[in-house]
Amino acid sequence: MEDHRVCGRAGVAMTALLTASIVSWPAWGEEPDLAGIYWAATYSAKIEIVGGGELPFTEAGKAAYEKNIAGLRDESLSDNARKFCVPDGLPRAWATPYPFEIVQGPSGNVTILHELNHQVRVVRLNKEMPAYRDLLSFPAYNGHSVGHYAGDILVVETAGFNGKTFADATGAPQSDAMRTVERIRKISPTQLEVVITVTDPEYYAKEWQARFVYNLRNDLRIEDYLCGEEHRDISSVAGVRRP
């Protein structure tokens, strides 16, 4: 009898606690929970664009791509993201066979930290894109990013790239006039989707998109990564070929 009464009171208290929890959930329109460690299940050296087909090169883009392919083949050109582990740039950083993590912090920022090349991207929330002259003065491999939440999506706009990157591991060219918009959201409790729209009129006749999906892997820890050393086993990622 005594036990029942205690259980009854416990039930009331639990209900109160749960109600309090529900009430304290973020209202619609507040930031979604994107934090966690994510890892791709597939990798493709050649970027796969949404809708299929080939990248919509301009004449200059086609010529630059052919030059890059030839240069990478005869080694007159080096892929510095792999050889010296400089940042991959966008969208290539998303085509990573290594885990990465998203941290919704510090307050006012979202920080994306990749295991590969220990790249760190800072997304400044609800800020204006830096002025054109500043983007020109301080070009960056991963550009300068500002973002905002739109419902359950983190929208990230990036400009101020340095034009020294490839769009993929085959050498698809990129110019410093490129701009990208990434839409990052959870598509299930354990899956993250990134859709990136790339605008680069110097090399591409129209904008194009790529889509990446990752599994939530909070059972992992991001490891140290140094160029040329032995790293995590990535053989489970389909499409990865180690030379």
Next chain:
Amino acid sequence: MMNAAFPGKRSRIALTRCSLGTALCATIAAWSALASAQTTAKEGIPELASATFAWRANRAEWSDPPAGMRGPIKNDPDHPYHGNLDGPGQVTVRMGNWKDPVLKPWAAAQMRASNEEVLSGKRQVPFTAQARCYPGGVPGQLLYPAEPFYFIQTPKQVWMIWQRDHLVRRIYLTDKHSETVKPSWFGESIGRYESGGTLVVDTIGLSAKNSYIDNFRTPHTERLHVVERFKLAGDGRTLEAFVKVDDPDTFNEPLYMAQRWRKVPNPLLETVCAENNDDHFDQGLFPIPQADKPDF
């Protein structure tokens, strides 16, 4: 201490561990923890993380601990150091005092050999981790000057991000190290906040190759155990770390040393070490890390 600082964690643990018969006491415990924690959380957790400010050191050498404690390795008195900021005169490189009696013979011999490389002219500039795009290890990374480092703090983790080459240390706010730790540049760091606003970080599993505890190229073994105590100084504009370095295979006793940073208004920028980092003046620089064949 940690649970008191993070009530959500305690309440969840309390609820899952209690049977239904004890749910009432668990619930009350959870609520009281929540109530008390909101008053203590701010006092116990220093505000180190920001989107707009960071922490910048001016010195690339360890400062001394309080009097009476065994301090850091110093410059070889036979080869005084003259840095860029030391006024007129020929700038020299740092030569560690390999004769310091705290060093085990192998460590002294290695430091002497490193100095000899410079004295013989083989290298005009000896290995300096972050100048050559290597991680500085623990605690060596704390000596990187000129460019700031950043914190991110969440209830379960702390990140330290150096603007220089975007190197990242992760500190897991838990009370136990993993049973097996694969040695790595930054090892495994666990941490806790102590009352008075101190972040205490305990690190093991530090790989030894090309890893030094200072810019005198003082080596260590994988037995290195480092405890760092980060604390804001009175005005909140200075961050101090008090560091204990214990490695019985390298040092005859633990070393104690300190570093300080000033708060600087500086959002995190991309600084890529490998960019234009060639040996333009044939100084015999240590080669920067590179992959002879692509990783994938």
